[in-house]
Amino acid sequence: MATDIIIVIIVTSFATYLSRFLGVVSSEKIRETSKIFRWFNCLAYSTLASLIARIVIFPSGSLSEIDYLIRFVVVILSVVVFYLTKKNLVYPTIFSAIILATLNSYI
Amino acid sequence: MIDKKYFLKGFKSIKGVGSPAIALGASFIAIGALLKNLGFTIQESIFSTFLTYALPGSLVMAESMLIGASLINIFIAVWLVNARLYPMTVALMPLLIHENQPRWKYYLSCHFIAVSSWLIMKDNYENIEKEYRIDFWIGIGTATWAVAIFSTIIGYVASDFFNKDILIGLAIVNPIYFICMMIGAMKTFQISLSVILGTILGPAFYFLSPEWCILFGGLIAGTIAFLLGEKSGN
Numbered sequence: 001m002a003t004d005i006i007i008v009i010i011v012t013s014f015a016t017y018l019s020r021f022l023g024v025v026s027s028e029k030i031r032e033t034s035k036i037f038r039w040f041n042c043l044a045y046s047t048l049a050s051l052i053a054r055i056v057i058f059p060s061g062s063l064s065e066i067d068y069l070i071r072f073v074v075v076i077l078s079v080v081v082f083y084l085t086k087k088n089l090v091y092p093t094i095f096s097a098i099i100l101a102t103l104n105s106y107i
Numbered sequence: 108m109i110d111k112k113y114f115l116k117g118f119k120s121i122k123g124v125g126s127p128a129i130a131l132g133a134s135f136i137a138i139g140a141l142l143k144n145l146g147f148t149i150q151e152s153i154f155s156t157f158l159t160y161a162l163p164g165s166l167v168m169a170e171s172m173l174i175g176a177s178l179i180n181i182f183i184a185v186w187l188v189n190a191r192l193y194p195m196t197v198a199l200m201p202l203l204i205h206e207n208q209p210r211w212k213y214y215l216s217c218h219f220i221a222v223s224s225w226l227i228m229k230d231n232y233e234n235i236e237k238e239y240r241i242d243f244w245i246g247i248g249t250a251t252w253a254v255a256i257f258s259t260i261i262g263y264v265a266s267d268f269f270n271k272d273i274l275i276g277l278a279i280v281n282p283i284y285f286i287c288m289m290i291g292a293m294k295t296f297q298i299s300l301s302v303i304l305g306t307i308l309g310p311a312f313y314f315l316s317p318e319w320c321i322l323f324g325g326l327i328a329g330t331i332a333f334l335l336g337e338k339s340g341n
Contacts, residue, residue, distance in 0.1 A: 005146075005147055005151050006151065006154070007178065008168060008172060008178070008181060009151065009154055009155045009158060009159070009168075010158070011178050011181055011182050011185075012155070012158075012159050012164055012165070012167075012168040012181065012182075012185045013155075013158035013159045014182070015164070015181075015182045015183075015185035015186040015189065016159050016160075016161045016164045016185060016186075016189045016192065017217075017218060018186065019186070019189055019190050019191075019192035019193040019196070020192050020193075020196050020217040020218060020220050021214065021217060022193055022196075023192065023193045023194075023195070023196020023197050023199075023200060023217060023220070024196060024200050024213050024214055024217045026193075026196075026197050027196065027197055027199075027200030027201050027204060027213075028204070030197060030201045031201060032201040032202050035337070037197075037198070037201055038297065038333060038336075038337070039329070039330070039333045040194050040197040040198045041198040041297075041298070041301075042297055042298070042300075042301040042329040042330070042332045042333040042336070043194040043198070043301075043325060043326060043329035043330070043333075044191070044194040044195045044197075044198035044199075044225075044329075045198075045289070045292070045298050045301040045302050045305065045329065045332075046301040046302065046304060046305030046308075046324070046325045046326075046328035046329035046332060047191040047194055047195075047305065047309075047321060047322065047324075047325030047326075047329065048191065048195070048222060048285070048289065048302075048305070048325075049289060049301065049302040049303075049304075049305030049306045049309065049325075049328070050305040050306070050308065050309025050310075050312075050320065050321045050324040050325045050328065051163065051191060051222075051309065051321050051325075052282055052285045052286060052289065052306070053305070053306040053307075053309045053310045054309050054310055054313060054320060054321060055163075055282050056282050056286075057310045057313075058310065058313050058317070059278070060166070060170065061141075061166070061278060062137075062271065062274045062275045062277075062278045063275065063278045063279065065271075065275065066275060066279075071279075074279060074283070075282075075283065075286060078283045078286070078287070079286065079287065079290065082287040082290065087124075087287075087291055088124040088125075089124060089125050089126065089127070089130075089284060089287055089288065089291075090124060090126055090129055092283055092284075092287050093129050093130045093133075093280045093283050093284045093287075094129065094280075096279050096280060096283040097133070097276035097277070097279055097280050098276070100275060100276055100279045101272050101273075101275065101276045104272065104275060105272070
């Protein structure tokens with residue numbers, strides 16, 4: 001089992017590094033002022049947004065046990081805290097864990 | 108070899124109001140606990156974060172092991188979920204490449220590309236001279252990577268003390284951090300549209316294919332945003 005785990009870790013890290021490595025290879029020929037760079041910039045942000053939306057709306061693991069409405073309320077309230085604290089990133093993150101645990105316990 | 112001043116400047120990005128340390132820490136604490144429950148030793152858990160350093164990939168690895176997936180299936184599943192790292196790398200490296208810097212720095216430091224470090228670099232690169240951006244980036248990467256490894260150890264050691272409520276609390280912190288950072292990054296029409304369309308299309312494609320929804324949704328959303336942005340001139 002121990003060697004199995006090591007092999008799984010190596011396979012996982014190789015599958016992950018592959019995209020990063022190919023990204024650097026492609027970057028060698030792309031100038032930051034080019035159209036293709038702007039396209040990839042859009043793709044990077046949109047893919048990230050898709051990933052985050054998926055994690056919140058269709059979560060796997062412990063978040064999936066939380067009611068959809070509670071997740072939604074926590075996201076909205078945390079974004080409000082983000083703006084109220086002049087775009088501080090530490091407060092909304094701590095706030096989100098506390099408010100989620102509270103809502104989950106009392107609703 | 109690596110300019111110390113810029114490296115330290117990047118390293119210090121884990122301090123202050125924009126710090127990713129809490130969000131990153133929370134999610135890797137959860138990973139540490141998860142890996143322990145899967146039967147990993149502490150060395151294997153550290154090794155995993157050390158080598159992979161991409162949260163969704165580690166989660167997919169754990170889920171695949173639970174259902175006894177084959178190595179080739181694990182490879183494909185991880186590659187699919189982490190394929191977003193390709194456009195992220197292409198959208199970052201041209202900003203860092205400079206003729207005076209050796210190539211190995213780029214091929215080695217691309218390992219640090221993950222959502223938190225990437226968003227911090229995108230937010231700060233304009234303040235750094237181009238020649239030294241790679242050293243600044245290595246500083247950010249080393250700091251966020253170190254937080255991830257350290258948190259994996261904490262999660263592994265403390266996993267017996269975690270109840271369900273704590274694990275749920277840990278799970279929400281990272282998405283909230285990413286949402287706030289993405290909102291902060293919406294400074295141009297093209298990027299704002301990319302984020303908004305990606306948020307809608309990613310989950311929408313989930314109904315067609317849970318495995319491919321992020322890539323399909325992202326590709327279509329990003330391309331529409333790019334075309335509309337080019338047309339409107341920003």
